[in-house]
Amino acid sequence: MINRRLVLASIASVAFAASASAEDWKAKYPEITFAVVPAENASGVSDRYTPFVNYLSKELGIKVNLRVANDYAAVIEGQRAGNIQVAYYGPASFARARLTGVKTDAFVIDVNSDGSKGYYSVFYVLAKSPYQKLEDLKGKNLGLVDPNSTSGNNMPRFKMEQMGVDPDKFFSQVVFTGSHENAVLALVQGTVDVAANWWNADDDSNLTRMLNKNMVKSSDGTLLKKEDFRIIVKSDLIINSPYAYLSDLPDDMKTAIKQAFLDAAKKDSEAYKKLSDGKNQPWQTITNEDYNKTIDLIKFVDSLRKKAS
Template structure:
């Protein structure tokens, strides 16, 4: 006599064994994953901020996850191209650069604001007591940018200045790539630069406020003279070649870190941002087009 319950139980058992086998397959191939972060601040600050998060990922995935702090944005891109970086936290422009360079990566999570917004701005800081009121007042002065692949620290500023008819490499006395958002602000503080572009979410959170909380500078010593239109927030991307079940496990861990390990999540964002939520490459198509446009500007100016 046909025993339906026995057949269903056998199929369920087979499904469990198959799923477990697949999980063991990817764990055998990927006994360790590398999570890399762009250098928005000094290395010790990044390590302190992200170590609890990678420890959380290790626990959730059941394998070792290592933190790598890249020397610059290009190192993240090349690390994912070579396959030595499995998961990376990008800026929008550096992710767009990876895509245009043919790196096989997929964005899967995006940062959000406390209000649920998915964007931020590029702003230009000068010293509070400086006479400058707008970008045009800085002719012949020194400008601090962040990195060639920084969204708010280079690409959006160059696009905005082009709209004003300004070629930065001819308009300013000197254009300095500071290497990080923090270094750009310090450049203004120390007088190396007269102005610096930086990221700014809203009145409650920005790189400047973060530096103030770390007692690196006083936010009240600076004044904003430019704010861009909203830029889509930063993504986290993994290698397209990773197994589907591993990607699913990564997504599940990242989307739920704000509840499963609130302390690790708050260590990164200090209670100033909302949860990480799903995203795909469509959200970054405007930034990809921006990168192509900025490349055209560079070729025209010969920089």
């Protein structure tokens, strides 16, 4: 009888301590900011993420504020300052954050429909153009996305280096468009002749998402199709994007955040599906070490810039 009472008392004590611990971090963080890099235009990011942020607020029992960053660097600097507790990075921007001393830890990663955890950088041209390979574009305009974008700048520069192409000398102009969507639109509008972008599969890319939303039109208003674009360069596989939280958050808070992400596909399937148009499998755990190769890529691109200067 005494042993049973001791066991029950011990269980109650542990439960009370866990509850008190949860209340401690919630008292310290009654609301947090979840920031997302601008892989697409702000309205598209907000529409895609708002249902999930609502789920996250309910699951954590605190207010979660969605912040759509103006550029990739804003997410890095926001976490550096401690103003962004949870962030969705691109692989290169996360690597840049880690490389420059931001105390942030990756905890889950996007998983493609086939179970893979990577994607590609591709160069698009219009199918009606005469350009069949990169060498055909000497003296033309190149559209990149953002200096901290993996598929929109870092991997393209790495790939071009492998091909013996110095973009700043080979092209007439290198234009940063700010988002992957803007890069596609710049190509359609003729501002650039070739544009870098991300691509998972033939039916899953930034381009196909834009086409599904009727966002891509010619100058006369005609809706364009996938067949109106041609890929002339495709990179090696890039590790998928991570979600990361500040390293110095309370451990039980980080555990709760991570678990909420891992449970999202089951607990709020509609909100989860909206993030990737139903293309992704549930998130899986990831560590900082999984991005070491991406850090090496960033160092390589930095070395190219130093040579150019």
